[in-house]
Amino acid sequence: xxxxxxxxxxxxxxxxxxxxxxxxxxxxxxxxxxxxxxxxxxxxxxxxxxxxxxxxxxxxxxxxxxxxxxxxxxxxxxxxxxxxxxxxxxxxxxxxxxxxxxxxxxxxxxxxxxxxxxxxxxxxxxxxxxxxxxxxxxxxxxxxxxxxxxxxxxxxxxxxxxxxxxxxxxxxxxxxxxxxxxxxxxxxxxxxxxxxx
Amino acid sequence: xxxxxxxxxxxxxxxxxxxxxxxxxxxxxxxxxxxxxxxxxxxxxxxxxxxxxxxxxxxxxxxxxxxxxxxxxxxxxxxxxxxxxxxxxxxxxxxxxxxxxxxxxxxxxxxxxxxxxxxxxxxxxxxxxxxxxxxxxxxxxxxxxxxxxxxxxxxxxxxxxxxxxxxxxxxxxxxxxxxxxxxxxxxxxxxxxxxxx
Ligand SMILES: [Zn+2]
Ligand SMILES: [Zn+2]
Numbered sequence: 001x002x003x004x005x006x007x008x009x010x011x012x013x014x015x016x017x018x019x020x021x022x023x024x025x026x027x028x029x030x031x032x033x034x035x036x037x038x039x040x041x042x043x044x045x046x047x048x049x050x051x052x053x054x055x056x057x058x059x060x061x062x063x064x065x066x067x068x069x070x071x072x073x074x075x076x077x078x079x080x081x082x083x084x085x086x087x088x089x090x091x092x093x094x095x096x097x098x099x100x101x102x103x104x105x106x107x108x109x110x111x112x113x114x115x116x117x118x119x120x121x122x123x124x125x126x127x128x129x130x131x132x133x134x135x136x137x138x139x140x141x142x143x144x145x146x147x148x149x150x151x152x153x154x155x156x157x158x159x160x161x162x163x164x165x166x167x168x169x170x171x172x173x174x175x176x177x178x179x180x181x182x183x184x185x186x187x188x189x190x191x192x193x194x195x196x197x
Numbered sequence: 198x199x200x201x202x203x204x205x206x207x208x209x210x211x212x213x214x215x216x217x218x219x220x221x222x223x224x225x226x227x228x229x230x231x232x233x234x235x236x237x238x239x240x241x242x243x244x245x246x247x248x249x250x251x252x253x254x255x256x257x258x259x260x261x262x263x264x265x266x267x268x269x270x271x272x273x274x275x276x277x278x279x280x281x282x283x284x285x286x287x288x289x290x291x292x293x294x295x296x297x298x299x300x301x302x303x304x305x306x307x308x309x310x311x312x313x314x315x316x317x318x319x320x321x322x323x324x325x326x327x328x329x330x331x332x333x334x335x336x337x338x339x340x341x342x343x344x345x346x347x348x349x350x351x352x353x354x355x356x357x358x359x360x361x362x363x364x365x366x367x368x369x370x371x372x373x374x375x376x377x378x379x380x381x382x383x384x385x386x387x388x389x390x391x392x393x394x
Contacts, residue, residue, distance in 0.1 A: 003261050005246045006284075012242035015235040016210075017227045023215060025285050030214045031243070032250050032259060033304055038212035039247035045209035046240035049202045049225065050233045062229060064200050087203075088222050107230055 006032070058129065060122050061087050061105040070103060077101045079136040083126065083155060085109050085143055093141060101139070104129060109142060110151040123155065130159055137165045144171060203229070255326065257319050258284050258302040267300060274298045276333040280323065280352060282306050282340055290338060298336070301326060306339060307348040320352065327356055334362045341368060 006028060013024035031039040055061065056068035063069070070076065080101025084090045090103050106121040118124070130138050138159050142148035156166045171189035173182050203225060210221035228236040252258065253265035260266070267273060277298025281287045287300050303318040315321070327335050335356050339345035353363045368386040370379050 003250060003259055003265075005242070005249045005261060006259055009242040009246040012235070012239040013213075015228075015232060015239060016224045018220060018223070025288075026215070027213045028246065029283060029285060031212075032246060035212060036247045038209070039243045042209040042212060043240045043243035043247070045202070045206040046228070046236045046243075049206040049229060050236035050240070052202045053200060053229050062200055062203055064202060068200075086226060088226060091222075 055107070056105075059103050059105055060107055060125065061090060061103065075100070078134045080139060081130055081135045081137070082139040082141050083152075084141045085148060085151075089141065089143070099139075101137075102135075106142070106151070109147045110154060111147050118154070121151070123158070126155065127158060127162070130164055131162050135164070137167060140166065140168045144169075252304070253302075256300050256302055257304055257322065258287060258300065272297070275331045277336060278327055278332045278334070279336040279338050280349075281338045282345060282348075286338065286340070296336075298334075299332075303339070303348070306344045307351060308344050315351070318348070320355070323352065324355060324359070327361055328359055332361070334364060337363065337365045341366075 009028045009031075010021070010024045013019055013027050014021065019027070031042075052064045053062050054064070056063040056065075056071055058067050058071040061068055061070070065072075077100050080099075081104055082090075082093065082099060082101055083104045083106065084093065085106050085108065087105055090105055093099055093103075104122075104126045106123075106126070108116055108121045110116060110118065110121060129135065138155070140152040140155060142152045142155075152168055156168070159166045170193050171186070172193055173179065173186060173190045179187065206225045206228075207218070207221045210216055210224050211218065213221075216224070228239075249261045250259050251261070253260045253262075253268055255264050255268040258265055258267070262269075274297050277296075278301055279287075279290065279296060279298055280301045280303065281290065282303050282305065284302055284304075287302055290296050290300075301319075301323045303320075303323070305313055305318045307313060307315065307318060326332065335352070337349040337352060339349045339352075349365055353365070356363045367390050368383070369390055370376065370383060370387045376384065
């Protein structure tokens with residue numbers, strides 16, 4: 001494909017995570033052959049999002065305003081602050097409809113190997129917010145990966161020193177799963193974290 | 198994610214082939230958090246390609262001109278015409294540096310179930326070009342899938358009636374492979390198409 005604007009499009013599509021040379025070509029072909037309207041729509045959506053989306057000054061999540069709708073809502077329980085890695089994790093928690101407190105979105109996780117330290121994920125800001133006098137409990141909902149656990153550990157230690165109640169999402173057997181097919185580590189954690197009933 | 202321009206971006210990314218809700222969210226997050234410049238670059242590339250790229254009036258491939266560089270090249274052997282499904286297939290053949298003729302790019306394949314008939318893949322135009330007096334051999338290089346084979350069959354029948362020499366890429370054992378691991382159909386074809394040497 002020697003055409004410059006086609007090559008430029010394939011190159012640009014490769015900047016998307018998980019998109020290699022083959023997928024990028026397939027995407028470019030699809031848009032140009034079957035969905036030019038889609039190309040225009042995506043072009044405008046990218047431009048608008050890149051221009052309008054910024055970080056909530058309170059919780060750090062994506063928003064188009066100074067403070068996001070969640071942080072502004074008078075219906076939210078301001079004594080609870082749930083710490084998540086990304087807006088997608090926040091959305092997952094919201095879908096459960098089991099939480100009505102506020103959030104702090106790290107927009108990442110501690111990852112020393114990638115050079116991502118406490119400042120990159122706004123820990124200073126989190127600590128300031130957690131100690132604003134309103135928050136009584138910080139719920140750590142970072143992922144249950146090595147990096148997510150390390151991040152939770154660092155935050156927990158710092159906040160406990162400040163006298164705050166810090167909790168972590170429970171680990172356990174996923175709803176609907178058969179023990180036979182659940183990995184040993186998960187079962188072990190479910191045993192340790194077992195609840196009386 | 199209640200933010201309208203973020204939602205619009207996720208929706209627009211889902212128009213890309215192979216991109217579901219989760220990948221689209223991940224892509225949007227990546228661009229907004231780590232690569233805003235990439236969002237602008239991709240936006241412009243989409244706009245430019247959608248505006249500038251059209252079909253070569255001779256071979257139907259993507260080009261920014263009336264006639265593509267390949268069709269215009271005086272170095273090309275104009276007695277050979279290779280029929281491929283997509284520009285990506287054309288690019289794969291070009292990379293072999295084993296072919297110096299011209300191309301006709303169907304921009305698809307016959308697919309009655311999807312309502313894609315002879316007109317959609319420009320067969321009338323292909324037949325006109327193949328019978329322009331210059332072309333002496335038409336090489337069918339559609340894919341070796343059910344639809345690609347059916348497409349090759351239809352084209353071959355029509356062109357043979359017009360007295361043209363029609364050939365098909367050889368089927369056989371892939372270079373570098375061990376017979377033990379090659380599927381039976383491929384070995385059977387390689388036997389039928391065996392060459393003296
Ligand atoms: Zn907020
Ligand atoms: Zn051409």
